[in-house]
Amino acid sequence: xxxxxxxxxxxxxNVWKIFGPRAQEAMEAVRRENLxxxxxxxxxxxxxxxxxxxxxxxxxxxxxxxGLSGSGKSxxxxxxxxLIEPTGGDILINGVNVGDLNAEELRIMRAxxxxxxxxxxxxxxxxxxxxxxxxxxELRNVDAFTRRQVADRVIELVSLQGYGDRMPSELSxxxxxxxxxxxxxxxxxxxxxxxxxxxxLDPLIRRGLQDEFLDLSRTMKKTTLxxxxxxxxxxxxxxxxxxxxxxxxxxxxxxxxxVTKPADDYVADFVAGISKLKLxxxxxxxxxxxxxxxxxxxxxxxDACPQATPDDDLDVLIARSVGQDNPIVIMSEDKPVxxxxxxxxxxxxxxxx
Amino acid sequence: MTDETDFRKPIIEFAGPSGDYYADTFLKIQKAKLxxxxxxxxxxxxxxxxxxxxxxxxxxxxxxxxxxxxxxxLALVYKYTQAAADNADKAYLVERYEGWSQTHLIGAIIVxxxxxxxxxxxxxxxxxxxxxxxxxxxVVNSNFVPSRLLIALLISVLVLPIMxxxxxxxxxxxxxxxxxDRAIAQGEDVAFKAKFxxxxxxxxxxxxxxxxxxEISYPRDDNGNRIVxxxxxxxxxxxxxxxxxxxxxxxxxIGYLTVFYGAFFDGITRFLRGMLSAxxxxxxxxxxxxxxxxxxxxxxxxxxxRTAIFVGASLIYLALFGFWQTAMDTLxxxxxxxxxxxxxxxxxxxxxxxxxxxxxxxTPILDVMQTIPSFVYxxxxxxxxxxxxxxxxxxxxxFAMPPMVRLTALGLRQVAENTREAALAFGxxxxxxxxxxxxxxxxxxxxxxxxxxxxxxxxxxVIAALIGAGGMGYVVTEAxxxxxxxxxxxxxxxxxxxxxxxxxxVQKANANRQ
Numbered sequence: 001x002x003x004x005x006x007x008x009x010x011x012x013x014n015v016w017k018i019f020g021p022r023a024q025e026a027m028e029a030v031r032r033e034n035l036x037x038x039x040x041x042x043x044x045x046x047x048x049x050x051x052x053x054x055x056x057x058x059x060x061x062x063x064x065x066x067g068l069s070g071s072g073k074s075x076x077x078x079x080x081x082x083l084i085e086p087t088g089g090d091i092l093i094n095g096v097n098v099g100d101l102n103a104e105e106l107r108i109m110r111a112x113x114x115x116x117x118x119x120x121x122x123x124x125x126x127x128x129x130x131x132x133x134x135x136x137x138e139l140r141n142v143d144a145f146t147r148r149q150v151a152d153r154v155i156e157l158v159s160l161q162g163y164g165d166r167m168p169s170e171l172s173x174x175x176x177x178x179x180x181x182x183x184x185x186x187x188x189x190x191x192x193x194x195x196x197x198x199x200x201l202d203p204l205i206r207r208g209l210q211d212e213f214l215d216l217s218r219t220m221k222k223t224t225l226x227x228x229x230x231x232x233x234x235x236x237x238x239x240x241x242x243x244x245x246x247x248x249x250x251x252x253x254x255x256x257x258x259v260t261k262p263a264d265d266y267v268a269d270f271v272a273g274i275s276k277l278k279l280x281x282x283x284x285x286x287x288x289x290x291x292x293x294x295x296x297x298x299x300x301x302x303d304a305c306p307q308a309t310p311d312d313d314l315d316v317l318i319a320r321s322v323g324q325d326n327p328i329v330i331m332s333e334d335k336p337v338x339x340x341x342x343x344x345x346x347x348x349x350x351x352x353x
Numbered sequence: 354m355t356d357e358t359d360f361r362k363p364i365i366e367f368a369g370p371s372g373d374y375y376a377d378t379f380l381k382i383q384k385a386k387l388x389x390x391x392x393x394x395x396x397x398x399x400x401x402x403x404x405x406x407x408x409x410x411x412x413x414x415x416x417x418x419x420x421x422x423x424x425x426x427l428a429l430v431y432k433y434t435q436a437a438a439d440n441a442d443k444a445y446l447v448e449r450y451e452g453w454s455q456t457h458l459i460g461a462i463i464v465x466x467x468x469x470x471x472x473x474x475x476x477x478x479x480x481x482x483x484x485x486x487x488x489x490x491x492v493v494n495s496n497f498v499p500s501r502l503l504i505a506l507l508i509s510v511l512v513l514p515i516m517x518x519x520x521x522x523x524x525x526x527x528x529x530x531x532x533x534d535r536a537i538a539q540g541e542d543v544a545f546k547a548k549f550x551x552x553x554x555x556x557x558x559x560x561x562x563x564x565x566x567x568e569i570s571y572p573r574d575d576n577g578n579r580i581v582x583x584x585x586x587x588x589x590x591x592x593x594x595x596x597x598x599x600x601x602x603x604x605x606x607i608g609y610l611t612v613f614y615g616a617f618f619d620g621i622t623r624f625l626r627g628m629l630s631a632x633x634x635x636x637x638x639x640x641x642x643x644x645x646x647x648x649x650x651x652x653x654x655x656x657x658x659r660t661a662i663f664v665g666a667s668l669i670y671l672a673l674f675g676f677w678q679t680a681m682d683t684l685x686x687x688x689x690x691x692x693x694x695x696x697x698x699x700x701x702x703x704x705x706x707x708x709x710x711x712x713x714x715x716t717p718i719l720d721v722m723q724t725i726p727s728f729v730y731x732x733x734x735x736x737x738x739x740x741x742x743x744x745x746x747x748x749x750x751x752f753a754m755p756p757m758v759r760l761t762a763l764g765l766r767q768v769a770e771n772t773r774e775a776a777l778a779f780g781x782x783x784x785x786x787x788x789x790x791x792x793x794x795x796x797x798x799x800x801x802x803x804x805x806x807x808x809x810x811x812x813x814x815v816i817a818a819l820i821g822a823g824g825m826g827y828v829v830t831e832a833x834x835x836x837x838x839x840x841x842x843x844x845x846x847x848x849x850x851x852x853x854x855x856x857x858x859v860q861k862a863n864a865n866r867q
Contacts, residue, residue, distance in 0.1 A: 081778055103782075111780030122775035126793045136779040138789070183779075193778075 008056030008092070009223040010063075010080055010191060015053045015089035017075055017247075020046030027087045037246055049075040050086075051247035060221040064238030066228055066270075072247035073227045077193050080225065081114045082106055093191065111140050115184030115222075119196035121176045123168040129179050130155070130164035136187040154182040157216065174205035181213065185220070192217075192224040199229065210236055231270050235259070235279060243267055255279050259351060276351050282317060283310035285348040286330045286338030302336065305329045310337065314348050321345060367484050369496035371395070375480070382481045396476035397469055403476070405505035408494025412472070412479050413505065419468030421516060426461030428520040430454045435521075519554045527556050534559065535591075562592035569605045571612040579612055607736045618737050625689070625743035633685040641677055652854075656861030663857060667850040676825065676847045683814055683824035683851065686742065690749040690810040695803060698754045702761025702802070703787070706795075712762070719755040727752050727813055731820050745822030749813040756805035764798025765791050797863070804859045811852050825851065 018026045018040065026044035029035055037048045050072045057063040067073040078084040079091055082098050091098040093113065101109060115136070123132050131138070133154055134147035142150075155164050158178040168176055177197060184192055197213075198206040210233065217224060228234050234241045235255040242252040243266075251263035259279045262268040293299060306320040306328045317340055321328055330338040357380070364379050365372030381387045396403045401416030433454035440446040487493040494501075530551040537543055552558050568584040593601075611618060636644065645668055653661035671680045704711035730751050734744035768791050776790045792799075818826025825848045832841030 083774060083778060107780040107782055109780075110778060114778070116775070116778040118771055118775055120771055122769070122771040124772065124776075124790060124794075126796075135776075135789075139776075139779055139781050139785055187779075 009059045009094055010055075010057040010225065011092040012053055012055050012076070012079065013090045013092070015050055015076070015079055015091060016048075016087045017050040017072070017079065017084060018044075018046045018048050018087045020044060022046055023087050031088075048247050050079070052089075053244075053247075053249050054089075055242055055249065055252065057223055057225060059223055061239045062217060062224045062226055062237055064226045064228060064234040064241045065244060066231055066234040066241055067244035068229055071244040073229075073244050074195055075247075076244070077195055077225055077227050080191075080193060081110050081116065111136055111187060113189050114191045114193060115187060115189040116193040117177070117180045117184045117195065117197040119199050121168075121173075121180045121200075123176060123179055123183075125168055127168075128164065129160065129166050129168060129171070132168060132179055133182045133186045135183060140187070150186055151182075154186045157185065158182045158212070174201055174209060177201060177209060181209075185216075185222075190223060192222045194224060194226045196227050196229065198233065206233075213237070231274060235274065243270070256281070256284070260284065271351065274351075276349055277315040277318070278313050280314050280348050280351070281310065282308055282312045282328075282330050282338070282340060285314070285317075285344045286310070286340045287344065289329075289336055289339055292327070292339040292341075299329070299336075299339065300326050302329060307331050308340075314345065317345055317348075363488065364484060367487055367495045375477075375484075378477045379481050379484060382478065387477075390474070391477065392470065392473035393476035393480075394473070397473035400469060400472060402502065402505060405501045406497050406499065407480060407483075408496070408498060408501055409479060409483050410494075412476060415475065416472050417508070417512075419464065419472060421512070423461045423465035423468065424513070425516060425520045426457045426464060428517050429457040430461065432521045432523075433457065515553065522550065522554060524555045525550045530555060530558070534562075538562075559594045562594065563598045565590050565593050566598060566601050566605070569608065571608065581609070607733070611737060621747075622738050622743040625746050628692075629685060629689045629742055629746065632689050633682065636681040636685045636688075637678060641672065644681065645672070652858050656858045656865070660857045660861050664854050667854050670850055671847055674843055674847065676828070676844065679823075679825050679828060680847060680851060683811070683826065683848075686746060686749070686814045686817075686822060686824060687807060687810045687855075690746050690753060690814065691803070691807050693746070693750045694754045694757050694806045694810065697750070698757030698802070698806070699761055699799070701754075702758040702799075703765065703792075705758055706762035706765030707787075715758065719758060722751055723755045727816055728819075731817065735820055740821040742822055745814065745817035745820055748817055748820070749810050752813040753806045753809035756809065757802045760798045760802030760805065761795065764795025764802075767798065768794045800859075800863045800866075804856065804863065807855050807859060808852060811848070811855065815848055 016027060016030070018030070020026065022044045023046050026035075026040050026046040026048075029044070030040060030048075035043070037051070040046055040048050053072075053076055055063070055065075065073045065076065075084060079086050080093070080098070082091070082101075086099070093109070096109075098106070098109070124135065127135070130148065130151045134142075134151040137147045137150060152164065155161060158181055160175060160178055160182065163171065163175065168179060171179065177200075180197065184194075198209050201209065214237065226234075226237050228237070235258075238255060240252060240254055241258050243250045243258065243263075245266055251258060251267050253261070256279050258267065259271050259274060259276055262271050289299060299305070305326040306324050308317055308320055308328050308330055310330055310332055312320075317328055321340075321342060327339050327341040327344075329336045330340060360380060360383075361373075361376040364376040368375035378387070378391070378393075381391075393403075396412075396416075399406070400420060401413045404410070404412035404416050433450040437447045437450035437454065440450070483493060484495075487495050525547070533543055533547060533551055537548075565586040568586065570582050570584070571579045572582055574580045639647075648668060649661055649665055652664040671677055701711075701715060705715045706712075727748075730748040731744075734748040738744035738747060772790060772794065773786065776786050781790065814822055814824060815826035815829065818824065818830045825844055828844035829841055829848070832838070832844060
């Protein structure tokens with residue numbers, strides 16, 4: 001983990017959610033006997049939605065939670081602004097336990113600190129785009145003039161100039177989701193919760209919005225929890241990824257860690273179809289120069305070889321390697337630190353490093 | 354492809370005896386090759402006994418009813434032959450009874466033959482359905498179980514004798530039975546047959562007689578205060594049945610309330626009258642050219658040119674036939690009732706829509722309000738508020754409010770869960786959620802509710818003319834009393850135009866707004 005739990009802006013500690021009228025009973029039994037999901041269902045007619053999840057999201061980080069439908073990822077993210085109450089465990093935001101807030105404090109926290117984007121947009125159909133975007137401000141009784149100013153600025157951020165006075169129903173799906181994004185950012189929250197924001201859009205528009213969002217988040221540095229069922233998207237967006245299955249987190253790590261060192265067969269299955277070109281870097285596939293020379297051939301002169309740095313990805317390495325007979329030499333601070341042959345490249349593309 | 358024996362095996366298991374026959378038949382049904390006139394011979398002979406053994410109670414009922422009807426017809430033949438013999442001296446009675454007896458004989462034969470054929474025709478088809486159900490769940494009856502005959506026997510013993518007895522006897526009339534009851538009460542001996550006839554065939558017997566309740570009146574005492582005075586019924590007063598007793602008690606209750614809480618009801622009456630007179634003074638007090646122009650303008654603004662033309666034509670009809678004042682009277686009543694319905698119904702609807710307790714409390718009350726015939730409202734309205742316009746408004750409000758409550762609640766419940774969730778996620782408090790999200794989204798449904806309220810108010814206001822509401826309804830009631838068809842038709846058309854005007858305008862306005 002890149003940041004310790006203490007530094008985390010959003011921290012969940014052993015969060016459990018069990019649905020059903022006998023949830024508390026089931027919770028105690030699970031703690032006592034460590035029951036499986038099926039056993040809880042059979043004995044207590046209760047469904048385990050989230051199972052003992054502890055994550056810590058650092059400031060400015062984009063943390064992706066990836067899982068198939070029913071894996072509990074949406075349930076988990078709704079705990080963070082307490083749209084769902086946990087059955088067990090704590091949620092801390094900037095060190096404040098969300099469970100301890102009273103109704104009014106909770107509302108203030110939701111309005112000031114957390115913005116949320118929904119898969120189905122959930123815009124208010126009876127309000128114009130501008131009024132939708134300014135909704136969080138209106139709930140905080142900000143005056144109409146300020147609301148308008150803020151909304152117009154955010155509208156520009158998501159490139160919806162000129163659409164402020166349109167109704168949501170007049171906009172395309174992609175534009176509606178921009179409104180959703182703008183609404184989440186209008187109150188300038190520290191934390192963004194994005195619940196499969198781009199899943200309902202077609203691939204081209206999704207790609208465009210992903211890029212725009214990455215640009216935005218680079219400048220705005222918001223701590224983001226990004227839910228998706230699409231590993232490609234998780235890898236594109238996330239600084240770190242947590243993979244969920246049946247309410248549990250199976251693996252947490254950077255995209256490269258997930259792809260190169262899948263924790264179990266379930267993750268490995270997912271990763272199998274993923275292109276590694278942008279995920280694997282020279283420092284993972286290179287061999288030390290000595291090891292290369294020990295295996296037989298001697299390295300030709302540095303000038304005769306294509307060169308790259310340890311942080312170049314496979315994509316770059318392949319481009320350098322095309323049309324060359326000599327292996328690539330990896331240079332760090334003007335010294336050769338490693339060698340990448342074409343075989344190494346091919347293995348890297350397979351993810352076998 | 355599965356072998357045909359694979360199809361046959363479960364059928365044979367299901368049917369038990371004569372499994373092969375049923376396997377053949379069911380396969381034919383599955384292949385749609387069953388002949389049009391296919392009869393099950395065992396069913397033709399065994400009828401409901403066969404159905405009971407096979408455990409198909411639907412077929413059992415059909416077979417049993419067929420045979421029962423045939424038997425009853427035979428019993429009637431016996432009854433009328435007997436009656437003809439008893440009245441042998443009156444030629445016209447003999448002729449009538451013999452005719453009836455012949456008709457029933459033919460009936461019995463036809464019912465028996467056709468019924469059995471139908472039964473045998475249905476038997477295999479229904480039995481095949483039973484097999485399909487059995488495949489889904491083995492709880493469904495299968496096989497050939499003789500013990501099921503016991504149930505069949507029990508039903509026959511319960512039903513057959515009494516049915517046959519009933520059809521061979523002439524039913525005693527109600528008065529004779531009451532007289533007989535009194536005779537029994539005075540210790541006279543009555544033949545068992547007469548008692549049995551009164552108990553079983555004829556009206557449901559009066560199981561118990563109750564002492565007549567005390568006569569209650571509310572005279573003033575020496576200080577001029579009302580007191581409750583109970584007068585016990587006379588010694589020899591005949592006892593009454595449950596209906597009379599309860600009705601009397603309800604009357605006493607209403608009397609008590611009106612005497613001791615009269616101020617409350619007077620208050621309501623005064624409030625309603627005040628509200629109504631304010632509205633009436635607007636509609637009736639304003640000179641007709643002004644009212645007409647305002648109505649036309651409102652129609653044009655809310656619903657466009659075409660509706661405005663229709664409204665204009667309708668208003669001219671009302672004016673030309675001399676219904677202007679009466680129509681405005683009716684309109685005032687409708688407006689008053691509708692305002693109360695909306696003011697009371699909207700909060701109630703919000704409560705029903707948002708709280709499950711509200712729903713459990715209010716929904717049955719609404720159901721009752723809507724099922725009770727509208728005339729019935731008029732009686733308690735008169736009892737508490739005497740006759741006139743205020744009780745008419747109250748009866749109208751009770752009649753017209755349910756759709757307001759229901760449609761408001763429906764609109765609130767139809768607000769998508771994720772919209773609500775989004776509002777909460779941005780920090781809406783319950784009041785903001787209701788006012789800024791739920792109510793605006795429920796508005797179309799609420800408007801539909803208001804439209805319903807107005808239409809139902811109009812129909813009830815017309816009926817309420819019976820208790821002195823006046824207006825267009827009064828013209829119709831009067832025409833009804835004096836059988837003045839022409840006048841009645843004119844007023845009826847006027848009411849219809851009034852209703853269509855309001856409906857058109859409200860609906861068009863609704864559609865335009867969206």
